[in-house]
Amino acid sequence: MPSYPVANIDLTALQYNLQRVKQLAPQSRVMSVIKANAYGHGLVQVAQAIPGSDAFAVARLSEALRLREAGIQQPIVLLEGVSSEDELQTAAEKSLSIVFHHLSQLELLTKAPLSQPLAFCWLMVDTGMQRLGIDAAHVDQALQGLSQSENIIGPVGLMSHFANADLVNDSRNQQQLNKILICAKNDNAVAISMANSAAILSFSGSHGDWVRPGLMLYGVSPFEGQSARNLDLKPVMTLTSRLISIQQVKAGEQVGYGGDWVAQREVCVGIVSIGYGDGYSRQLSNVGSVMINNKTASVLGRVSMDMIAVDLSDINTVSIGSEVILWGNESLAVEDVAKQAKTIPYELLCQISERVKREYQRG
Numbered sequence: 001m002p003s004y005p006v007a008n009i010d011l012t013a014l015q016y017n018l019q020r021v022k023q024l025a026p027q028s029r030v031m032s033v034i035k036a037n038a039y040g041h042g043l044v045q046v047a048q049a050i051p052g053s054d055a056f057a058v059a060r061l062s063e064a065l066r067l068r069e070a071g072i073q074q075p076i077v078l079l080e081g082v083s084s085e086d087e088l089q090t091a092a093e094k095s096l097s098i099v100f101h102h103l104s105q106l107e108l109l110t111k112a113p114l115s116q117p118l119a120f121c122w123l124m125v126d127t128g129m130q131r132l133g134i135d136a137a138h139v140d141q142a143l144q145g146l147s148q149s150e151n152i153i154g155p156v157g158l159m160s161h162f163a164n165a166d167l168v169n170d171s172r173n174q175q176q177l178n179k180i181l182i183c184a185k186n187d188n189a190v191a192i193s194m195a196n197s198a199a200i201l202s203f204s205g206s207h208g209d210w211v212r213p214g215l216m217l218y219g220v221s222p223f224e225g226q227s228a229r230n231l232d233l234k235p236v237m238t239l240t241s242r243l244i245s246i247q248q249v250k251a252g253e254q255v256g257y258g259g260d261w262v263a264q265r266e267v268c269v270g271i272v273s274i275g276y277g278d279g280y281s282r283q284l285s286n287v288g289s290v291m292i293n294n295k296t297a298s299v300l301g302r303v304s305m306d307m308i309a310v311d312l313s314d315i316n317t318v319s320i321g322s323e324v325i326l327w328g329n330e331s332l333a334v335e336d337v338a339k340q341a342k343t344i345p346y347e348l349l350c351q352i353s354e355r356v357k358r359e360y361q362r363g
Contacts, residue, residue, distance in 0.1 A: 003357050005241035005274045008328070009041050011049040012362045013234035017217050018050050020232060024200050025207040031077060031193065033214035035059040040279075040349040041218060041237055042358050044070040049360075050217075055120070057212055061087050061096075068094045075120045080132075081105050085112045092116050092151075099124050099159060101132040106145055114151045121152055122159040122193065125183055127176040129163040139183045143190070157191035157210070158184055165198035165206075166222050173199070177206050198222040201231060220345045221335055228333060237349065238328030239356075243292075243320050245271035246312065255309050256301025261286055268312040269300060272324045277305040279352040280326060283341040284308075291325040291332045292318060 021030055032053035038046035047056055047067055055075040058064050064076045077097045082088045085108060091098055092114040100106055101124035123142055126133030134142050139158070146156045160180045164170045177194060184190045193210035195203065200211050201222070215221075219235035221228045228235055249269045255261045272290065276282045280303060288299035290310055297310040312318055327334040327348070338345045 005239065005278055006357045006359050007352055008238040008240065009358055009360045010236050010363065011360055013219055013236045014046065014049055014217060016234050017219055018052055021200060021211065021213045021216065025211045028207045028209060028211045029054040031055040031057050031210050031212045032217060033057045033212050035063060036350045039214065039218050039346065040352040043067065045360055047072050061090065064096050065094065077122065088112050089114060092118055097121050101134065106142060109149055109151050112151065117151050117153040119154045122157045125158055125160045125180050127160040127179040128172065129161055133160060136179055136183050155189065155191065157193060159193045162194065162196055162199055165196055165203065168202045173203055215346060218349065227335065235328050235333060239326040241272050241274040241324045241326060243270045243322045243324060244273045246320060257304060258302060261301035270310050270312045272308045272310055273306065274308060274326060275304050275306040277353065278356050280308065281341045281343065281348060283343060288337065288340050291329060292322055
């Protein structure tokens with residue numbers, strides 16, 4: 001019997017989703033976003049499984065260094081850039097690419113005596129999200145400074161990020177795109193990267209030179225009310241565990257911490273080996289559901305650190321050791337569980353802890 005809980009990662013589905021990106025944006029190159037441990041799927045393993053990516057994007061230097069240590073040769077882009085001369089020097093030594101999003105980073109670049117110049121770098125433009133990026137009024141000056149720096153070789157692209165791409169046909173998406181296009185108007189050769197998963201799927205006019213798929217690579221829909229299957233995406237992660245106890249709870253008895261759930265009748269209760277210590281959201285207390293023997297079982301009471309209780313009353317031929325699917329099959333997608341928890345699939349995937357074993361398979 002394998003160790004539980006376990007996240008089964010289907011690398012064939014991952015590769016299929018990358019091909020889906022290329023079908024949707026055939027004129028664009030692909031910068032696969034694998035930050036946050038590849039959205040919980042395993043940073044190095046995911047990178048190794050999709051060598052067809054033209055580049056990879058991570059948030060922080062530590063993630064990029066792990067990829068280089070694992071032998072990943074593709075360009076690696078640091079979306080948050082660097083914040084010190086030491087980090088800048090390390091990025092140069094490891095042939096990493098920087099996204100410059102603040103004037104202080106540009107000043108750092110001009111002062112640092114790098115061992116070798118940086119290549120494939122980007123300037124982040126604030127087109128309306130008000131998070132990271134250079135104001136459009138300063139873009140020309142910033143691009144000129146980067147192009148004249150001896151620490152940069154090759155062209156510098158323009159990058160921005162949609163705030164509302166998951167809202168299809170929202171006018172703000174076109175407004176943001178227009179801003180970055182205006183910034184690039186004086187240089188037709190400058191590369192543009194704007195489109196995330198939602199924009200790749202619904203806003204072809206934003207694809208530009210480079211698209212940045214994240215969530216869709218992992219087979220998850222970025223749109224509320226639209227399933228991955230409808231988008232022709234294949235879920236990559238199936239999170240499973242097993243029953244470790246079964247008992248009868250009489251009417252009036254309480255289940256779990258705080259007695260938040262009280263049996264209204266005699267109920268067969270199963271205990272599943274998973275909890276918030278594994279990253280299973282505590283927000284699923286009393287509202288979540290799981291799948292056992294192709295049937296739905298409700299989560300009873302509070303999610304604890306290592307265990308949850310579920311209602312087995314309608315489950316046939318169940319026993320200790322029976323497999324429990326937390327999400328990932330056709331009947332219980334991670335998007336469905338996210339709705340139950342009143343959160344987004346990103347959070348559920350990213351918070352799966354290291355003590356959950358990842359098992360990688362093809363098909």
